[in-house]
Amino acid sequence: MKILTTVKEVREYVKNQRMQGKTIGLVPTMGYLHEGHASLVKKSVAECDVTIVSIFVNPTQFAPNEDFEAYPRDLEHDVALLTECGADCVFHPEASEMYFADATTTIVPDVLSKNLCGKTRPIHFGGVCTVVGKLFNIVTPDKAFFGQKDAQQLAIIKRMVRDLNFGVEIIGCPIIREEDGLAKSSRNTYLNAEERKAALCLSEAVKIGMEMVEKGEKSTKVILSAMIEHIKKEPLAKIDYVQAVDGSMQDVEEAEKDTLFAMAVYIGKTRLIDNFMV
Numbered sequence: 001m002k003i004l005t006t007v008k009e010v011r012e013y014v015k016n017q018r019m020q021g022k023t024i025g026l027v028p029t030m031g032y033l034h035e036g037h038a039s040l041v042k043k044s045v046a047e048c049d050v051t052i053v054s055i056f057v058n059p060t061q062f063a064p065n066e067d068f069e070a071y072p073r074d075l076e077h078d079v080a081l082l083t084e085c086g087a088d089c090v091f092h093p094e095a096s097e098m099y100f101a102d103a104t105t106t107i108v109p110d111v112l113s114k115n116l117c118g119k120t121r122p123i124h125f126g127g128v129c130t131v132v133g134k135l136f137n138i139v140t141p142d143k144a145f146f147g148q149k150d151a152q153q154l155a156i157i158k159r160m161v162r163d164l165n166f167g168v169e170i171i172g173c174p175i176i177r178e179e180d181g182l183a184k185s186s187r188n189t190y191l192n193a194e195e196r197k198a199a200l201c202l203s204e205a206v207k208i209g210m211e212m213v214e215k216g217e218k219s220t221k222v223i224l225s226a227m228i229e230h231i232k233k234e235p236l237a238k239i240d241y242v243q244a245v246d247g248s249m250q251d252v253e254e255a256e257k258d259t260l261f262a263m264a265v266y267i268g269k270t271r272l273i274d275n276f277m278v
Helices: 007-019 035-047 075-085 124-139 148-164 186-190 193-198 200-214 220-232
Strands: 002-004 024-029 050-055 089-091 143-147 169-173 237-245 260-267 270-277
Touching (some): 024 035, 035 050, 035 075, 050 075, 089 124, 124 148, 148 260, 200 220
Parallel strands (some): 024 050, 143 169
């Protein structure tokens, strides 16, 4: 498997693959990969001739008080996992390779970024869209693969691709969970034993909400109240938000097809997210 670090190298690699008539799949990541990332890579390998995985902890999506410096990194582990999954190439640039020192152009999403995570992380999705847009221009993939755990991010990227006419198909992939239900996340490594146990309140709340919907409950107020009540029983949990939204990330009163129930909850100092879609 090739490990490339510059834009020029990636473009030359992609050019050679295109000359052979091959399709390109891209899996954008920030590294410290787990089974959730692996599922995206395997999906790309199954659907595309060549799979490129980017590993880049993107500084522009972190606010000054967030965990950019502490975000876990382990390239050796990541390369081993990707080799096992069948990836063909890793793009692992430095920040100076991805961003010009005097850059003034960014991609800033509007309506979809104002609610949910965007309320408490106002710069986050601008950073995400800018780096993903750059990756699309560098790699020019046929398909790009993202996890449903970051449901708001997935919706924003789909809208960005539509609005800006990127020639890439966005594939959303299901949430991968631990055996006890906790959604896989690189930030799970921040949790100590007590916090790891407490974090189950998120997936338990998801289960409560799903069961209520399956039994015919339509009122999002009723469903959210039950989910919030369960999370609040955990002393280590502090709710950022628990909301139900439509495809435009606007709050809704009734649970219908494609209604997204999403949450962000602090367990100690670690912010975790989870969701389910009707």
